[in-house]
Amino acid sequence: MPERELRDRGDLTQALLDNATWPDSLVAEAGIPVYDVPLVTVGGGIGSFVLVDYLRIAGVPTADIRVLSTIDNPWQTYEYLTRVSQIPGPERIRSDSSSRPDNIWGFPSYALSEAWRERTLRPLVHVLGEPIFADYWTPRVADVFKSMARESGRIGYPTMLVKGVVRMVRRRAGGGYFTVLTPPVGTGPTKRVAYRSRFVHLAVGYPGLRFLPDLQEFREKYGDFTRVVNAYESHEHVYEALRTRPGTVMVRGGGIVASRVLQRLMDDRERFGLQTKIVHIFRTFVTGAHGPHLWSRRKGGDGWAYQGFNYPKSVWGGQLKAKMRRLDGAERATEYKRMGGTNTPKRRRWQQQMRAGREGGWYEASQGLVERVEPAADGTLVSLVTGDAGTRKIGADYIIDCTGLEADIAEHRVLADLLAHGGAGRNPLGRLEVERHFEVKGTASGDGALYATGAATLGGYFPGVDTFLGLQIGAQEITDDLARRGFGRRIGSVRSTTQWVRWAFGRPVREG
Amino acid sequence: MVPVLSGRIQTRLVLLLVVGSVVTAVVTPLVGADYRTTFAVLAAVAVLGVGWELLYHLLMQFRWEKDWPSLFGLLTAVPEGLLLWLLLDAGLLPTVDTVPLAAYVVHFAAVWLAVWLVANGPMRVPFLRWRFRGGRLT
Numbered sequence: 001m002p003e004r005e006l007r008d009r010g011d012l013t014q015a016l017l018d019n020a021t022w023p024d025s026l027v028a029e030a031g032i033p034v035y036d037v038p039l040v041t042v043g044g045g046i047g048s049f050v051l052v053d054y055l056r057i058a059g060v061p062t063a064d065i066r067v068l069s070t071i072d073n074p075w076q077t078y079e080y081l082t083r084v085s086q087i088p089g090p091e092r093i094r095s096d097s098s099s100r101p102d103n104i105w106g107f108p109s110y111a112l113s114e115a116w117r118e119r120t121l122r123p124l125v126h127v128l129g130e131p132i133f134a135d136y137w138t139p140r141v142a143d144v145f146k147s148m149a150r151e152s153g154r155i156g157y158p159t160m161l162v163k164g165v166v167r168m169v170r171r172r173a174g175g176g177y178f179t180v181l182t183p184p185v186g187t188g189p190t191k192r193v194a195y196r197s198r199f200v201h202l203a204v205g206y207p208g209l210r211f212l213p214d215l216q217e218f219r220e221k222y223g224d225f226t227r228v229v230n231a232y233e234s235h236e237h238v239y240e241a242l243r244t245r246p247g248t249v250m251v252r253g254g255g256i257v258a259s260r261v262l263q264r265l266m267d268d269r270e271r272f273g274l275q276t277k278i279v280h281i282f283r284t285f286v287t288g289a290h291g292p293h294l295w296s297r298r299k300g301g302d303g304w305a306y307q308g309f310n311y312p313k314s315v316w317g318g319q320l321k322a323k324m325r326r327l328d329g330a331e332r333a334t335e336y337k338r339m340g341g342t343n344t345p346k347r348r349r350w351q352q353q354m355r356a357g358r359e360g361g362w363y364e365a366s367q368g369l370v371e372r373v374e375p376a377a378d379g380t381l382v383s384l385v386t387g388d389a390g391t392r393k394i395g396a397d398y399i400i401d402c403t404g405l406e407a408d409i410a411e412h413r414v415l416a417d418l419l420a421h422g423g424a425g426r427n428p429l430g431r432l433e434v435e436r437h438f439e440v441k442g443t444a445s446g447d448g449a450l451y452a453t454g455a456a457t458l459g460g461y462f463p464g465v466d467t468f469l470g471l472q473i474g475a476q477e478i479t480d481d482l483a484r485r486g487f488g489r490r491i492g493s494v495r496s497t498t499q500w501v502r503w504a505f506g507r508p509v510r511e512g
Numbered sequence: 513m514v515p516v517l518s519g520r521i522q523t524r525l526v527l528l529l530v531v532g533s534v535v536t537a538v539v540t541p542l543v544g545a546d547y548r549t550t551f552a553v554l555a556a557v558a559v560l561g562v563g564w565e566l567l568y569h570l571l572m573q574f575r576w577e578k579d580w581p582s583l584f585g586l587l588t589a590v591p592e593g594l595l596l597w598l599l600l601d602a603g604l605l606p607t608v609d610t611v612p613l614a615a616y617v618v619h620f621a622a623v624w625l626a627v628w629l630v631a632n633g634p635m636r637v638p639f640l641r642w643r644f645r646g647g648r649l650t
């Protein structure tokens with residue numbers, strides 16, 4: 001058969017698209033080659049990586065796992081997003097010293113490793129004083145990647161990686177799932193291939209970028225993509241232009257990305273002696289400590305809500321984790337609302353810079369909702385802002401939207417298919433509803449199970465899902481659940497300790 | 513580890529039993545005390561500790577994050593050590609007659625520091641789930 005014809009075969013047929021459950025014969029008829037493997041993880045980002053790390057340490061051989069992904073190494077997407085949102089290699093990230101995606105124990109912490117490597121006690125003294133006498137100590141982003149690269153080699157991650165875009169996951173008649181993958185053009189025998197597995201794990205990260213509606217409208221109407229940018233897009237040209245010509249930048253949003261963008265603008269101002277003016281618009285302007293009662297007050301001021309991490313710290317292991325685990329429906333949604341919301345850490349450096357900006361009259365923050373953005377005759381952008389101070393027109397040369405990666409999960413093809421055909425449902429926040437052990441509710445298939453971790457599952461019994469530590473908590477729950485089902489071993493004290501020793505000496509994880 | 517109440521108590525008792533006993537066994541001859549006394553002190557740290565943990569748990573409720581910074585875990589040695597010394601001095605501790613202050617301070621500080629160090633890291637190696645369960649071991 002000519003190659004062309006072969007490639008046209010092996011595509012999805014109408015029968016496959018229409019059936020929620022696929023018998024083996026239906027896939028065979030379509031000419032899609034089938035590969036058998038007990039577990040596939042879809043995504044290949046940090047969520048997939050930490051699950052594979054756990055499973056390998058629990059004794060699962062590399063032959064039993066396949067990672068289906070568009071990226072070459074697990075930190076690639078994270079690296080891109082951190083770089084564009086102004087956390088380059090030498091900068092420090094948000095999460096703390098014990099959130100180590102390359103080490104399931106969180107010991108030694110990043111601070112201890114850095115102290116050892118650089119022969120200095122400073123990181124340890126810093127950690128001892130946090131968060132009272134110092135900001136939270138956090139690792140350099142470059143060190144996070146380096147340590148993950150080491151672990152990737154140790155567990156044989158590259159041998160499990162299969163490149164391609166996953167199109168859908170469907171239940172298999174008789175149990176388990178088919179995961180349909182589109183390999184990069186010219187690399188597969190057919191247009192699609194399928195993985196037949198008893199278990200599937202989804203860690204596809206963010207479903208997509210969400211633009212503020214008024215900015216979306218502006219971009220569509222005027223076709224201007226250079227002056228109105230989202231912080232999660234590459235927007236280096238804005239900083240470059242400001243170095244050649246003074247200008248005003250409007251920053252929108254009150255989260256950590258807004259803090260990072262402000263820092264970059266202010267650092268550049270200082271470093272290159274620029275005259276940049278910054279107008280900062282908060283939708284919710286926080287003026288001080290806020291919360292319903294004395295036992296529930298979060299710090300805030302100058303517009304910001306302050307919190308070290310995206311949720312209160314005890315969400316990852318203390319009181320709030322235990323509490324949330326018991327809540328369902330509206331009660332859960334209320335609790336999310338109480339402790340969630342946009343926030344940023346109160347870092348000393350950022351406070352200094354903003355203070356200098358306010359005193360110098362070049363940084364101004366206020367509350368407001370932007371109704372419309374239009375180009376003015378003088379070439380600037382005019383935002384029509386309504387708010388506590390009435391309706392105003394605010395001019396700027398650039399607008400940087402720092403509001404988020406919050407698109408609906410149905411914008412992701414695989415998740416949309418799962419909602420439509422796989423039995424999955426939504427949680428009180430509208431994302432994928434998962435069990436306490438991260439199995440997606442309603443998707444069981446015979447003796448198989450489908451799990452999900454990461455941002456797509458926010459709103460479940462555990463709020464910290466979209467963080468390194470949260471992904472590891474999810475991976476631990478899944479590994480234990482899989483062990484109960486006879487896949488891999490439960491990691492007990494002895495195995496945990498011996499495996500840790502191997503980690504410490506950089507010895508590879510054995511097969512089986 | 514960010515504790516829950518039962519996790520605080522369990523972690524304290526287990527670490528005092530294991531780490532505290534080892535340290536006590538080593539330190540006792542060095543400070544010239546007798547084992548009966550030092551182990552009675554160790555037991556007192558454990559028993560009174562349950563009460564202290566209740567107090568710490570209450571204080572933690574005023575923190576938005578419901579966390580307990582590791583520095584607190586170190587500094588609470590001061591009030592706990594003082595109270596225990598006052599009780600000892602007043603002869604209120606059963607089975608113990610007298611302890612020289614220096615011996616008491618060295619023993620107490622050594623136990624406290626060792627337990628604190630283990631709780632802040634190495635504990636996670638054999639007990640992989642411990643830090644995600646607020647310090648509960650069961």
Ligand SMILES: Cc1cc2nc3c(=O)[nH]c(=O)nc-3n(C[C@H](O)[C@H](O)[C@H](O)COP(=O)(O)OP(=O)(O)OC[C@H]3O[C@@H](n4cnc5c(N)ncnc54)[C@H](O)[C@@H]3O)c2cc1C
Pocket residue numbers: 042043044045046047048068069070071074077078081082085093094095099164165166167203204205206405414453454455466467468469471
């Ligand atoms: C700017 C920024 C900073 C952050 N900082 C921190 C921090 O300091 N500490 C912390 O703990 N967390 C942080 N996070 C949150 C979170 O830990 C990271 O985003 C992390 O990368 C999430 O891992 P993930 O596996 O869920 O998603 P990702 O790492 O994004 O991986 C998902 C991958 O799935 C791939 N994929 C999606 N669909 C398909 C498909 N159909 N087929 C094949 N592949 C697909 C995507 O291409 C992507 O590469 C940060 C997030 C952002 C955006």
